[in-house]
Amino acid sequence: MNTGNIPKSTAHRISLYLRQAEAHRDQNRTTVSSEQLAKALGLTATQVRKDLAHFGQFGRPGVGYNCDDLIQRIKSILGTDQVRPVALVGCGNLGRALATYKGFERRGFRIAALFDNDLHKVGKRYGDFIVQDITKLYFVCQRDRIRMAILAVPAHAAQDVADQLVGTGVQGILNFAPVTLNVPPAVAVSTVALSMELEQLGLAVRSMQRDRQ
Protein backbone atom coordinates (compact mmCIF):
# COMPACT_ATOMS: atom_id res chain seq x y z
CA MET A 1 0.00 0.00 0.00
CA ASN A 2 1.35 3.40 -1.00
CA THR A 3 0.96 5.89 1.86
CA GLY A 4 2.71 8.75 0.14
CA ASN A 5 5.32 10.42 2.32
CA ILE A 6 4.61 8.29 5.39
CA PRO A 7 6.29 4.85 5.32
CA LYS A 8 3.80 2.00 5.69
CA SER A 9 5.32 0.81 8.97
CA THR A 10 5.03 4.32 10.45
CA ALA A 11 1.47 4.64 9.20
CA HIS A 12 0.57 1.40 10.97
CA ARG A 13 2.09 2.62 14.25
CA ILE A 14 0.18 5.90 13.96
CA SER A 15 -3.09 3.98 14.12
CA LEU A 16 -1.78 2.28 17.27
CA TYR A 17 -0.70 5.61 18.85
CA LEU A 18 -4.19 6.93 18.23
CA ARG A 19 -5.76 4.05 20.13
CA GLN A 20 -3.32 4.44 23.01
CA ALA A 21 -3.93 8.21 23.22
CA GLU A 22 -7.68 7.55 23.29
CA ALA A 23 -7.26 4.95 26.03
CA HIS A 24 -5.30 7.48 28.14
CA ARG A 25 -7.91 10.17 27.54
CA ASP A 26 -10.69 7.75 28.46
CA GLN A 27 -8.90 7.17 31.76
CA ASN A 28 -9.05 10.94 32.34
CA ARG A 29 -5.34 11.48 31.78
CA THR A 30 -4.36 14.78 30.16
CA THR A 31 -1.05 13.70 28.69
CA VAL A 32 0.74 10.60 27.44
CA SER A 33 4.53 10.34 27.20
CA SER A 34 6.58 8.74 24.45
CA GLU A 35 7.81 6.30 27.13
CA GLN A 36 4.23 5.27 27.92
CA LEU A 37 3.37 4.85 24.23
CA ALA A 38 6.58 2.88 23.67
CA LYS A 39 5.97 0.56 26.60
CA ALA A 40 2.36 -0.18 25.61
CA LEU A 41 3.34 -1.02 22.04
CA GLY A 42 6.66 -2.78 22.55
CA LEU A 43 8.65 0.03 20.88
CA THR A 44 11.43 2.36 22.01
CA ALA A 45 10.65 5.92 23.10
CA THR A 46 13.08 7.11 20.42
CA GLN A 47 11.04 5.36 17.75
CA VAL A 48 7.82 6.94 19.05
CA ARG A 49 9.34 10.43 19.09
CA LYS A 50 10.74 9.92 15.59
CA ASP A 51 7.35 8.78 14.27
CA LEU A 52 5.43 11.64 15.84
CA ALA A 53 8.02 14.20 14.69
CA HIS A 54 6.69 13.54 11.16
CA PHE A 55 3.69 15.65 12.16
CA GLY A 56 5.40 18.69 13.63
CA GLN A 57 6.66 19.60 17.08
CA PHE A 58 3.95 19.23 19.67
CA GLY A 59 5.23 17.08 22.51
CA ARG A 60 6.65 18.85 25.59
CA PRO A 61 9.90 17.48 27.12
CA GLY A 62 9.24 15.96 30.55
CA VAL A 63 5.47 16.25 30.09
CA GLY A 64 4.63 14.35 26.94
CA TYR A 65 1.88 14.82 24.44
CA ASN A 66 -1.48 16.36 25.27
CA CYS A 67 -3.92 13.51 24.58
CA ASP A 68 -6.61 15.60 22.89
CA ASP A 69 -4.00 17.36 20.77
CA LEU A 70 -2.35 14.07 19.77
CA ILE A 71 -5.70 12.46 18.92
CA GLN A 72 -6.73 15.48 16.85
CA ARG A 73 -3.45 15.59 14.93
CA ILE A 74 -3.42 11.88 14.17
CA LYS A 75 -7.05 11.95 13.03
CA SER A 76 -6.27 14.90 10.82
CA ILE A 77 -3.36 12.96 9.26
CA LEU A 78 -5.51 9.87 8.80
CA GLY A 79 -8.37 11.94 7.45
CA THR A 80 -10.68 10.41 10.03
CA ASP A 81 -11.52 13.79 11.62
CA GLN A 82 -14.33 13.74 9.07
CA VAL A 83 -16.63 10.85 8.30
CA ARG A 84 -16.12 9.33 4.85
CA PRO A 85 -18.74 7.28 3.03
CA VAL A 86 -17.89 3.69 2.09
CA ALA A 87 -19.73 1.36 -0.29
CA LEU A 88 -20.11 -2.26 0.74
CA VAL A 89 -20.45 -4.77 -2.10
CA GLY A 90 -21.57 -8.32 -1.35
CA CYS A 91 -24.34 -9.17 1.08
CA GLY A 92 -23.44 -12.76 1.88
CA ASN A 93 -22.74 -13.80 5.46
CA LEU A 94 -19.61 -11.71 5.82
CA GLY A 95 -21.01 -8.66 4.02
CA ARG A 96 -24.12 -8.64 6.22
CA ALA A 97 -21.95 -9.01 9.32
CA LEU A 98 -19.79 -6.08 8.25
CA ALA A 99 -22.86 -3.98 7.40
CA THR A 100 -24.08 -4.24 10.99
CA TYR A 101 -20.62 -3.83 12.56
CA LYS A 102 -20.45 -0.48 14.32
CA GLY A 103 -16.66 -0.36 14.62
CA PHE A 104 -16.09 1.45 11.33
CA GLU A 105 -18.31 4.46 12.00
CA ARG A 106 -16.57 5.17 15.29
CA ARG A 107 -13.37 5.35 13.23
CA GLY A 108 -14.51 7.86 10.64
CA PHE A 109 -16.03 5.56 8.04
CA ARG A 110 -19.75 5.31 7.38
CA ILE A 111 -21.15 2.44 5.34
CA ALA A 112 -23.17 4.53 2.89
CA ALA A 113 -24.65 1.88 0.62
CA LEU A 114 -24.93 -1.91 0.22
CA PHE A 115 -24.88 -3.65 -3.14
CA ASP A 116 -25.41 -7.18 -4.39
CA ASN A 117 -26.06 -8.78 -7.76
CA ASP A 118 -28.41 -11.42 -6.32
CA LEU A 119 -31.97 -10.31 -7.06
CA HIS A 120 -33.14 -12.34 -4.04
CA LYS A 121 -31.12 -9.98 -1.84
CA VAL A 122 -31.78 -6.69 -3.63
CA GLY A 123 -34.43 -4.73 -1.75
CA LYS A 124 -33.85 -6.56 1.53
CA ARG A 125 -32.95 -4.65 4.67
CA TYR A 126 -29.77 -5.33 6.66
CA GLY A 127 -29.07 -3.06 9.58
CA ASP A 128 -29.92 0.45 8.42
CA PHE A 129 -29.69 -0.35 4.72
CA ILE A 130 -31.69 -1.62 1.80
CA VAL A 131 -29.56 -3.74 -0.53
CA GLN A 132 -29.24 -2.07 -3.93
CA ASP A 133 -28.72 -3.69 -7.30
CA ILE A 134 -25.04 -3.73 -8.32
CA THR A 135 -26.08 -2.07 -11.59
CA LYS A 136 -26.66 1.13 -9.54
CA LEU A 137 -23.06 1.12 -8.27
CA TYR A 138 -21.79 3.76 -10.68
CA PHE A 139 -24.71 6.11 -10.16
CA VAL A 140 -24.66 5.91 -6.34
CA CYS A 141 -20.86 6.15 -5.95
CA GLN A 142 -20.74 9.18 -8.25
CA ARG A 143 -23.73 10.88 -6.62
CA ASP A 144 -22.52 10.32 -3.06
CA ARG A 145 -18.84 10.89 -3.89
CA ILE A 146 -17.91 7.49 -2.51
CA ARG A 147 -14.17 6.92 -2.84
CA MET A 148 -13.74 3.82 -0.68
CA ALA A 149 -15.35 0.41 -0.79
CA ILE A 150 -15.48 -2.85 1.11
CA LEU A 151 -15.49 -5.90 -1.14
CA ALA A 152 -17.17 -8.94 0.45
CA VAL A 153 -18.03 -10.99 -2.62
CA PRO A 154 -16.97 -14.58 -3.46
CA ALA A 155 -13.42 -14.99 -4.76
CA HIS A 156 -14.54 -15.73 -8.32
CA ALA A 157 -16.47 -12.45 -8.55
CA ALA A 158 -13.95 -10.20 -6.80
CA GLN A 159 -11.91 -9.01 -9.80
CA ASP A 160 -14.99 -8.16 -11.85
CA VAL A 161 -16.51 -6.11 -9.00
CA ALA A 162 -13.14 -4.48 -8.32
CA ASP A 163 -13.03 -3.39 -11.97
CA GLN A 164 -16.51 -1.91 -11.61
CA LEU A 165 -15.51 -0.09 -8.42
CA VAL A 166 -12.43 1.39 -10.09
CA GLY A 167 -14.70 2.50 -12.94
CA THR A 168 -16.87 4.46 -10.51
CA GLY A 169 -13.86 6.39 -9.19
CA VAL A 170 -13.29 4.39 -6.01
CA GLN A 171 -9.67 4.83 -4.89
CA GLY A 172 -9.42 2.43 -1.97
CA ILE A 173 -10.74 -1.13 -1.64
CA LEU A 174 -10.78 -3.21 1.53
CA ASN A 175 -10.97 -6.67 -0.01
CA PHE A 176 -12.21 -9.68 1.97
CA ALA A 177 -11.94 -12.14 -0.93
CA PRO A 178 -8.91 -14.46 -0.81
CA VAL A 179 -7.56 -13.30 -4.19
CA THR A 180 -4.98 -10.83 -5.47
CA LEU A 181 -6.82 -7.98 -7.19
CA ASN A 182 -5.38 -6.25 -10.24
CA VAL A 183 -6.07 -2.52 -9.99
CA PRO A 184 -4.42 0.60 -11.43
CA PRO A 185 -1.49 2.03 -9.40
CA ALA A 186 -3.68 4.95 -8.28
CA VAL A 187 -6.03 2.59 -6.40
CA ALA A 188 -5.08 1.24 -2.97
CA VAL A 189 -6.10 -2.29 -2.02
CA SER A 190 -5.84 -3.96 1.35
CA THR A 191 -6.81 -7.63 1.57
CA VAL A 192 -8.11 -9.27 4.73
CA ALA A 193 -8.92 -12.93 4.15
CA LEU A 194 -10.47 -14.06 7.44
CA SER A 195 -10.64 -17.77 6.69
CA MET A 196 -7.05 -17.65 5.47
CA GLU A 197 -5.98 -15.94 8.69
CA LEU A 198 -7.55 -18.74 10.70
CA GLU A 199 -6.09 -21.36 8.36
CA GLN A 200 -2.59 -19.90 8.71
CA LEU A 201 -3.01 -19.73 12.47
CA GLY A 202 -4.12 -23.35 12.51
CA LEU A 203 -1.02 -24.30 10.54
CA ALA A 204 1.19 -22.44 13.01
CA VAL A 205 -0.48 -24.29 15.92
CA ARG A 206 0.04 -27.65 14.17
CA SER A 207 3.69 -26.85 13.42
CA MET A 208 4.36 -25.97 17.05
CA GLN A 209 2.62 -29.11 18.24
CA ARG A 210 4.81 -31.16 15.88
CA ASP A 211 7.95 -29.40 17.13
CA ARG A 212 7.12 -30.45 20.68
CA GLN A 213 6.63 -34.10 19.82
Add this chain to the structure above:
Amino acid sequence: MNTGNIPKSTAHRISLYLRQAEAHRDQNRTTVSSEQLAKALGLTATQVRKDLAHFGQFGRPGVGYNCDDLIQRIKSILGTDQVRPVALVGCGNLGRALATYKGFERRGFRIAALFDNDLHKVGKRYGDFIVQDITKLYFVCQRDRIRMAILAVPAHAAQDVADQLVGTGVQGILNFAPVTLNVPPAVAVSTVALSMELEQLGLAVRSMQRDRQ
Protein backbone atom coordinates in the same frame (compact mmCIF):
# COMPACT_ATOMS: atom_id res chain seq x y z
CA MET B 1 3.85 -16.44 13.20
CA ASN B 2 5.93 -19.60 13.54
CA THR B 3 4.84 -22.18 10.99
CA GLY B 4 7.50 -24.74 11.80
CA ASN B 5 9.29 -26.06 8.74
CA ILE B 6 7.18 -24.12 6.25
CA PRO B 7 8.25 -20.49 5.74
CA LYS B 8 5.43 -18.01 6.45
CA SER B 9 5.41 -16.70 2.87
CA THR B 10 5.07 -20.25 1.52
CA ALA B 11 2.34 -21.04 4.05
CA HIS B 12 0.39 -18.01 2.85
CA ARG B 13 0.68 -19.07 -0.79
CA ILE B 14 -0.49 -22.58 0.10
CA SER B 15 -3.80 -21.14 1.27
CA LEU B 16 -4.05 -19.37 -2.09
CA TYR B 17 -3.20 -22.53 -4.06
CA LEU B 18 -5.96 -24.33 -2.20
CA ARG B 19 -8.53 -21.75 -3.27
CA GLN B 20 -7.35 -21.86 -6.88
CA ALA B 21 -7.46 -25.67 -6.96
CA GLU B 22 -11.01 -25.56 -5.54
CA ALA B 23 -12.04 -23.01 -8.16
CA HIS B 24 -10.71 -25.27 -10.93
CA ARG B 25 -12.48 -28.30 -9.46
CA ASP B 26 -15.72 -26.30 -9.18
CA GLN B 27 -15.43 -25.57 -12.90
CA ASN B 28 -15.26 -29.35 -13.48
CA ARG B 29 -11.60 -29.33 -14.40
CA THR B 30 -9.60 -32.40 -13.40
CA THR B 31 -6.16 -30.83 -13.28
CA VAL B 32 -4.49 -27.48 -12.70
CA SER B 33 -0.97 -26.68 -13.93
CA SER B 34 1.73 -24.75 -12.13
CA GLU B 35 1.50 -22.22 -14.99
CA GLN B 36 -2.22 -21.72 -14.31
CA LEU B 37 -1.66 -21.35 -10.59
CA ALA B 38 1.21 -18.93 -11.23
CA LYS B 39 -0.80 -16.79 -13.62
CA ALA B 40 -3.81 -16.54 -11.30
CA LEU B 41 -1.67 -15.47 -8.36
CA GLY B 42 0.92 -13.29 -10.05
CA LEU B 43 3.77 -15.74 -9.35
CA THR B 44 6.20 -17.69 -11.53
CA ALA B 45 5.56 -21.36 -12.36
CA THR B 46 8.97 -22.13 -10.85
CA GLN B 47 7.89 -20.60 -7.53
CA VAL B 48 4.68 -22.66 -7.57
CA ARG B 49 6.52 -25.89 -8.29
CA LYS B 50 9.08 -25.10 -5.59
CA ASP B 51 6.33 -24.42 -3.03
CA LEU B 52 4.38 -27.56 -3.84
CA ALA B 53 7.54 -29.70 -3.86
CA HIS B 54 7.58 -29.15 -0.06
CA PHE B 55 4.77 -31.68 0.10
CA GLY B 56 6.20 -34.47 -2.02
CA GLN B 57 6.13 -35.28 -5.71
CA PHE B 58 2.61 -35.37 -7.04
CA GLY B 59 2.41 -33.13 -10.08
CA ARG B 60 2.78 -34.76 -13.53
CA PRO B 61 4.95 -33.01 -16.14
CA GLY B 62 2.85 -31.66 -19.00
CA VAL B 63 -0.39 -32.47 -17.16
CA GLY B 64 -0.23 -30.61 -13.86
CA TYR B 65 -1.72 -31.44 -10.51
CA ASN B 66 -4.88 -33.44 -10.05
CA CYS B 67 -7.23 -30.94 -8.38
CA ASP B 68 -8.74 -33.36 -5.86
CA ASP B 69 -5.31 -34.66 -4.94
CA LEU B 70 -3.87 -31.16 -4.55
CA ILE B 71 -6.83 -30.03 -2.44
CA GLN B 72 -6.55 -33.10 -0.21
CA ARG B 73 -2.79 -32.70 0.29
CA ILE B 74 -3.01 -29.00 1.10
CA LYS B 75 -5.88 -29.56 3.54
CA SER B 76 -3.90 -32.30 5.19
CA ILE B 77 -0.93 -29.95 5.58
CA LEU B 78 -3.13 -27.17 6.92
CA GLY B 79 -4.94 -29.59 9.21
CA THR B 80 -8.26 -28.47 7.75
CA ASP B 81 -9.14 -31.97 6.52
CA GLN B 82 -10.74 -32.28 9.96
CA VAL B 83 -12.96 -29.70 11.63
CA ARG B 84 -11.38 -28.06 14.66
CA PRO B 85 -13.37 -26.34 17.42
CA VAL B 86 -12.73 -22.64 18.06
CA ALA B 87 -13.82 -20.54 21.04
CA LEU B 88 -15.08 -17.03 20.35
CA VAL B 89 -14.64 -14.52 23.17
CA GLY B 90 -16.45 -11.18 23.04
CA CYS B 91 -20.04 -10.78 21.88
CA GLY B 92 -20.03 -7.13 20.90
CA ASN B 93 -20.91 -6.10 17.34
CA LEU B 94 -17.90 -7.74 15.76
CA GLY B 95 -18.07 -10.91 17.86
CA ARG B 96 -21.74 -11.42 17.02
CA ALA B 97 -21.00 -10.83 13.35
CA LEU B 98 -18.21 -13.40 13.41
CA ALA B 99 -20.39 -15.89 15.31
CA THR B 100 -22.91 -15.90 12.49
CA TYR B 101 -20.30 -15.85 9.70
CA LYS B 102 -20.35 -19.20 7.90
CA GLY B 103 -16.99 -18.79 6.16
CA PHE B 104 -14.95 -20.41 8.92
CA GLU B 105 -16.82 -23.72 9.04
CA ARG B 106 -16.40 -24.27 5.33
CA ARG B 107 -12.67 -23.93 6.01
CA GLY B 108 -12.36 -26.52 8.76
CA PHE B 109 -13.07 -24.39 11.82
CA ARG B 110 -16.23 -24.66 13.86
CA ILE B 111 -17.13 -21.95 16.36
CA ALA B 112 -17.75 -24.24 19.34
CA ALA B 113 -18.60 -21.75 22.09
CA LEU B 114 -19.22 -18.04 22.66
CA PHE B 115 -18.13 -16.22 25.80
CA ASP B 116 -18.62 -12.76 27.27
CA ASN B 117 -18.13 -11.18 30.68
CA ASP B 118 -21.22 -8.95 30.33
CA LEU B 119 -24.01 -10.51 32.36
CA HIS B 120 -26.52 -8.74 30.10
CA LYS B 121 -25.21 -10.85 27.21
CA VAL B 122 -24.66 -14.16 29.03
CA GLY B 123 -27.53 -16.54 28.25
CA LYS B 124 -28.53 -14.73 25.05
CA ARG B 125 -28.63 -16.56 21.75
CA TYR B 126 -26.62 -15.49 18.71
CA GLY B 127 -26.80 -17.71 15.69
CA ASP B 128 -26.64 -21.28 16.97
CA PHE B 129 -25.09 -20.35 20.31
CA ILE B 130 -25.97 -19.32 23.82
CA VAL B 131 -23.42 -16.85 25.22
CA GLN B 132 -21.59 -18.38 28.17
CA ASP B 133 -20.03 -16.61 31.12
CA ILE B 134 -16.30 -16.04 30.64
CA THR B 135 -15.74 -17.74 34.00
CA LYS B 136 -16.62 -21.01 32.25
CA LEU B 137 -13.84 -20.55 29.68
CA TYR B 138 -11.38 -22.92 31.34
CA PHE B 139 -13.92 -25.66 31.92
CA VAL B 140 -15.37 -25.57 28.39
CA CYS B 141 -12.02 -25.29 26.56
CA GLN B 142 -10.60 -28.21 28.55
CA ARG B 143 -13.72 -30.33 28.15
CA ASP B 144 -14.07 -29.71 24.41
CA ARG B 145 -10.30 -29.76 23.74
CA ILE B 146 -10.45 -26.28 22.21
CA ARG B 147 -6.98 -25.18 21.09
CA MET B 148 -7.86 -22.13 19.02
CA ALA B 149 -9.76 -18.96 19.86
CA ILE B 150 -11.06 -15.82 18.23
CA LEU B 151 -10.65 -12.73 20.41
CA ALA B 152 -13.21 -10.01 19.68
CA VAL B 153 -13.10 -8.01 22.91
CA PRO B 154 -12.32 -4.29 23.37
CA ALA B 155 -8.63 -3.35 23.22
CA HIS B 156 -8.38 -2.67 26.96
CA ALA B 157 -9.60 -6.20 27.82
CA ALA B 158 -7.67 -8.11 25.16
CA GLN B 159 -4.48 -8.92 27.09
CA ASP B 160 -6.38 -10.15 30.15
CA VAL B 161 -8.58 -12.45 28.06
CA ALA B 162 -5.54 -13.62 26.07
CA ASP B 163 -3.89 -14.59 29.37
CA GLN B 164 -6.99 -16.56 30.33
CA LEU B 165 -7.05 -18.29 26.95
CA VAL B 166 -3.40 -19.27 27.26
CA GLY B 167 -4.22 -20.62 30.74
CA THR B 168 -6.87 -22.92 29.27
CA GLY B 169 -4.34 -24.44 26.86
CA VAL B 170 -5.32 -22.47 23.76
CA GLN B 171 -2.39 -22.43 21.31
CA GLY B 172 -3.62 -20.11 18.60
CA ILE B 173 -5.45 -16.77 18.90
CA LEU B 174 -6.99 -14.81 16.05
CA ASN B 175 -7.05 -11.36 17.64
CA PHE B 176 -9.38 -8.62 16.39
CA ALA B 177 -8.36 -6.05 19.05
CA PRO B 178 -5.97 -3.34 17.81
CA VAL B 179 -3.28 -4.21 20.38
CA THR B 180 -0.10 -6.26 20.49
CA LEU B 181 -0.70 -9.30 22.70
CA ASN B 182 2.03 -10.73 24.92
CA VAL B 183 1.83 -14.51 24.84
CA PRO B 184 4.32 -17.33 25.44
CA PRO B 185 6.40 -18.40 22.40
CA ALA B 186 4.39 -21.62 22.11
CA VAL B 187 1.20 -19.67 21.38
CA ALA B 188 0.56 -18.29 17.88
CA VAL B 189 -1.24 -14.97 17.50
CA SER B 190 -2.53 -13.36 14.34
CA THR B 191 -4.01 -9.88 14.62
CA VAL B 192 -6.65 -8.51 12.26
CA ALA B 193 -7.69 -4.98 13.21
CA LEU B 194 -10.53 -4.17 10.80
CA SER B 195 -10.94 -0.50 11.66
CA MET B 196 -7.16 -0.07 11.38
CA GLU B 197 -7.18 -1.72 7.97
CA LEU B 198 -9.78 0.77 6.79
CA GLU B 199 -7.92 3.64 8.45
CA GLN B 200 -4.66 2.68 6.75
CA LEU B 201 -6.46 2.33 3.44
CA GLY B 202 -7.99 5.77 3.91
CA LEU B 203 -4.55 7.20 4.56
CA ALA B 204 -3.21 5.59 1.37
CA VAL B 205 -6.10 7.09 -0.60
CA ARG B 206 -5.43 10.54 0.88
CA SER B 207 -1.71 10.27 0.16
CA MET B 208 -2.37 9.39 -3.46
CA GLN B 209 -4.87 12.23 -3.80
CA ARG B 210 -2.24 14.63 -2.42
CA ASP B 211 0.38 13.31 -4.84
CA ARG B 212 -1.89 14.12 -7.75
CA GLN B 213 -2.53 17.70 -6.65
